[in-house]
Amino acid sequence: xxxxxxxxxxxxxxxxxxxxxxxxxxxxxxxxxxxxxxxxxxxxxxxxxxxxxxxxxxxxxxxxxxxxxxxxxxxxxxxxxxxxxxxxxxxxxxxxxxxxxxxxxxxxxxxxxxxxxxxxxxxxxxxxxxxxxxxxxxxxxxxxxxxxxxxxxxxxxxxxxxxxxxxxxxxxxxxxxxxxxxxxxxxxxxxxxxxxxxxxxxxxxxxxxxxxxxxxxxxxxxxxxxxxxxxxxxxxxxxxxxxxxxxxxxxxxxxxxxxxxxxxxxxxxxxxxxxxxxxxxxxxxxxxxxxxxxxxxxxxxxxxxxxxxxxxxxxxxxxxxxxxxxxxxxxxxxxxxxxxxxxxxxxxxxxxxxxxxxxxxxxxxxxxxxxxxxxxxxxxxxxxxxxxxxxxxxxxxxxxxxxxxxxxxxxxxxxxxxxxxxxxxxxxxxxxxxxxxxxxxxxxxxxxxxxxxxxxxxxxxxxxxxxxxxx
Amino acid sequence: xxxxxxxxxxxxxxxxxxxxxxxxxxxxxxxxxxxxxxxxxxxxxxxxxxxxxxxxxxxxxxxxxxxxxxxxxxxxxxxxxxxxxxxxxxxxxxxxxxxxxxxxxxxxxxxxxxxxxxxxxxxxxxxxxxxxxxxxxxxxxxxxxxxxxxxxxxxxxxxxxxxxxxxxxxxxxxxxxxxxxxxxxxxxxxxxxxxxxxxxxxxxxxxxxxxxxxxxxxxxxxxxxxxxxxxxxxxxxxxxxxxxxxxxxxxxxxxxxxxxxxxxxxxxxxxxxxxxxxxxxxxx
Numbered sequence: 001x002x003x004x005x006x007x008x009x010x011x012x013x014x015x016x017x018x019x020x021x022x023x024x025x026x027x028x029x030x031x032x033x034x035x036x037x038x039x040x041x042x043x044x045x046x047x048x049x050x051x052x053x054x055x056x057x058x059x060x061x062x063x064x065x066x067x068x069x070x071x072x073x074x075x076x077x078x079x080x081x082x083x084x085x086x087x088x089x090x091x092x093x094x095x096x097x098x099x100x101x102x103x104x105x106x107x108x109x110x111x112x113x114x115x116x117x118x119x120x121x122x123x124x125x126x127x128x129x130x131x132x133x134x135x136x137x138x139x140x141x142x143x144x145x146x147x148x149x150x151x152x153x154x155x156x157x158x159x160x161x162x163x164x165x166x167x168x169x170x171x172x173x174x175x176x177x178x179x180x181x182x183x184x185x186x187x188x189x190x191x192x193x194x195x196x197x198x199x200x201x202x203x204x205x206x207x208x209x210x211x212x213x214x215x216x217x218x219x220x221x222x223x224x225x226x227x228x229x230x231x232x233x234x235x236x237x238x239x240x241x242x243x244x245x246x247x248x249x250x251x252x253x254x255x256x257x258x259x260x261x262x263x264x265x266x267x268x269x270x271x272x273x274x275x276x277x278x279x280x281x282x283x284x285x286x287x288x289x290x291x292x293x294x295x296x297x298x299x300x301x302x303x304x305x306x307x308x309x310x311x312x313x314x315x316x317x318x319x320x321x322x323x324x325x326x327x328x329x330x331x332x333x334x335x336x337x338x339x340x341x342x343x344x345x346x347x348x349x350x351x352x353x354x355x356x357x358x359x360x361x362x363x364x365x366x367x368x369x370x371x372x373x374x375x376x377x378x379x380x381x382x383x384x385x386x387x388x389x390x391x392x393x394x395x396x397x398x399x400x401x402x403x404x405x406x407x408x409x410x411x412x413x414x415x416x417x418x419x420x421x422x423x424x425x426x427x428x429x430x431x432x433x434x435x436x437x438x439x440x441x442x443x444x445x446x447x448x449x450x451x452x453x454x455x456x457x458x459x460x461x462x463x464x465x466x467x468x469x470x471x
Numbered sequence: 472x473x474x475x476x477x478x479x480x481x482x483x484x485x486x487x488x489x490x491x492x493x494x495x496x497x498x499x500x501x502x503x504x505x506x507x508x509x510x511x512x513x514x515x516x517x518x519x520x521x522x523x524x525x526x527x528x529x530x531x532x533x534x535x536x537x538x539x540x541x542x543x544x545x546x547x548x549x550x551x552x553x554x555x556x557x558x559x560x561x562x563x564x565x566x567x568x569x570x571x572x573x574x575x576x577x578x579x580x581x582x583x584x585x586x587x588x589x590x591x592x593x594x595x596x597x598x599x600x601x602x603x604x605x606x607x608x609x610x611x612x613x614x615x616x617x618x619x620x621x622x623x624x625x626x627x628x629x630x631x632x633x634x635x636x637x638x639x640x641x642x643x644x645x646x647x648x649x650x651x652x653x654x655x656x657x658x659x660x661x662x663x664x665x666x667x668x669x670x671x672x673x674x675x676x677x678x679x680x681x682x683x684x685x686x687x688x689x690x691x692x693x694x695x696x697x698x699x700x701x702x703x704x705x706x707x708x709x710x711x712x713x714x715x716x717x718x719x720x721x722x723x724x725x726x727x728x729x730x731x732x733x734x735x736x737x738x739x740x741x742x743x744x745x746x747x748x749x750x751x752x753x754x755x
Contacts, residue, residue: 418650437521437522437523437595437596437597438594438595438596438597439538439596439597439599440596440597440598440599440725440728441537441538441539441542441598441599441600441725442534442598442599442600442601442602442603442725442728442729444545444546444549444602444605444711444712445545445711446541446542446544446545446548448710448711449545449548449549449552449711450548451710451711452552452704452707452708452710452711453548453552455703455707456552456700456703456704456707459699459700459703460696460700463696463699463700464696467693467696
């Protein structure tokens with residue numbers, strides 16, 4: 001006698017199970033998506049999907065099945081599969097009302113929490129069943145089975161690793177939102193590096209520009225769970241901007257569980273991205289903002305692929321990372337005149353401090369103006385965070401007051417005064433910077449003296465002529 | 472022609488007045504200046520008067536130090552002109568002794584005084600050159616010019632009128648050497664006013680002796696000519712001694728010492744004369 005057995009499914013969320021939403025269905029065919037994270041998919045002729053519900057039909061009504069023998073124990077391996085799409089490990093088991101039916105996985109029944117099967121993220125397992133018709137079993141249907149899934153602590157899972165016969169680590173990557181990623185690695189051995197694919201997480205708003213492509217994590221062993229978020233990075237961005245660099249994009253990485261020894265963040269940008277923004281290769285930087293502290297990570301260009309320029313930065317730990325372009329912020333801080341009063345034609349030196357508050361060395365052409373018109377220009381090179389001093393002589397031929405400025409910064413008023421006799425006598429040596437005394441020859445201009453002699457000769461000659469002619 | 476007789480008498484008086492020993496004595500100054508100029512530049516440098524490191528020796532010696540041939544030539548020529556004219560006028564005016572004592576004072580004592588007064592204005596500079604002493608002779612020229620005029624041109628002109636010439640020269644100096652502004656004009660105006668007072672005084676005495684005036688002038692043509700030349704030299708010299716500043720050069724012409732020399736060169740013998748230090752003061 002054949003009995004037909006129809007199995008319906010339902011999902012019971014046991015305990016404090018909180019599966020993140022948004023996982024993409026990963027079974028290639030249609031599945032019975034009984035929960036957000038657990039799917040049942042038929043894998044034998046006995047199982048089928050009807051209206052999105054997995055139905056296992058062992059009766060003769062199923063043309064592919066032949067029913068089960070009376071008074072016999074019938075086992076069917078791999079009737080359907082259970083797949084777990086959550087980000088963490090889950091203990092899964094099935095319960096139902098019938099005593100005649102037992103579900104197996106890996107040769108063991110999975111009908112209580114104690115005998116659960118633990119599924120890694122994205123892991124699926126084949127479920128077989130055994131129908132025992134030897135007892136007084138009512139004919140008919142198994143209306144409903146309940147699929148239990150309970151989130152497992154990764155530590156527990158890792159600790160049970162051997163018992164569960166896991167070989168190697170298991171990696172799961174999810175994209176809960178456009179701007180975030182969740183990475184989990186389970187059972188990683190100490191020092192093992194796991195690379196997560198961040199599927200080009202856009203860091204600067206516009207998709208496709210600056211993206212985080214991969215995160216390679218070297219863990220201290222065990223399991224690591226990371227939350228990667230491109231939003232909520234404003235604080236770090238503004239801190240980088242305060243430092244003087246231009247923030248191009250930022251990402252926040254938090255370790256939710258586990259311990260990370262070091263990690264490498266791999267970014268990419270479309271070809272021409274840096275050129276369009278005037279970022280020299282040496283000025284590309286990744287800043288790590290950790291508890292208000294800003295440190296600059298070394299950036300390595302790792303080549304070009306698919307029209308994208310790739311670069312990577314290694315970090316000793318996670319926090320918020322800002323991809324930035326180091327910029328020079330060169331400006332004239334202050335300016336002053338060496339002398340405020342000079343004689344016409346005498347030069348006064350105007351001195352200015354030129355600072356670079358940026359993160360890259362830079363040069364600037366500084367203009368010296370007198371009454372608004374440029375009288376001199378100097379190109380000043382300033383290292384990042386440094387101050388350079390520039391000194392330029394200015395002179396005016398006409399007496400008066402002149403407003404002197406350097407790079408728009410007022411240096412003061414230069415008074416040009418005509419020298420008078422007392423000044424000439426009392427003048428200190430001109431401020432020529434040396435101790436060389438001024439030479440003060442007591443003498444006459446030879447030309448003037450010869451002029452006087454000529455005048456005397458002329459007068460004498462005139463007198464002589466006048467005497468010779470009678471009046 | 473009476474002029475030729477007058478000329479002969481003038482020339483005779485000139486020959487009589489100018490003595491070789493006086494000329495030789497006067498020539499000592501340019502000779503010393505030339506000798507010092509022949510010394511190595513380093514030695515001359517050490518003889519220049521450094522205001523930050525003054526010594527008694529350099530205070531004196533600096534006045535005979537020159538580094539530039541043109542400077543030396545100008546000073547020697549200026550000395551020849553001023554001391555020469557001064558000597559001739561003084562000798563013809565009968566003030567040979569006054570001139571001799573004044574010249575000795577200028578050459579022996581004035582260098583110390585001028586250098587010392589230079590220190591009143593502290594500055595980092597070195598001074599050198601003969602023109603301070605030259606300007607003293609210029610001051611003396613003003614005095615002996617008036618004395619000469621009183622003795623040889625018109626006896627109503629007295630040596631006490633000399634400050635008129637001096638202040639007239641000061642008026643010229645202030646207009647030549649200072650930038651034209653209110654102070655300069657005031658200084659020149661005051662000096663010119665004082666000079667004018669003297670001029671009016673002289674003019675009045677001249678007017679009161681109209682009868683003798685032309686006669687005297689007619690008979691003293693050669694004497695007048697020398698007086699005119701002396702006046703041209705005296706009033707022309709401020710244009711030489713107080714040049715407009717030359718801002719470009721790294722040297723500064725010490726016009727201060729020129730003014731000091733000129734004023735002291737006039738005042739010292741004038742005061743001495745007024746105080747009756749000389750016998751030949753009957754025409755004061």
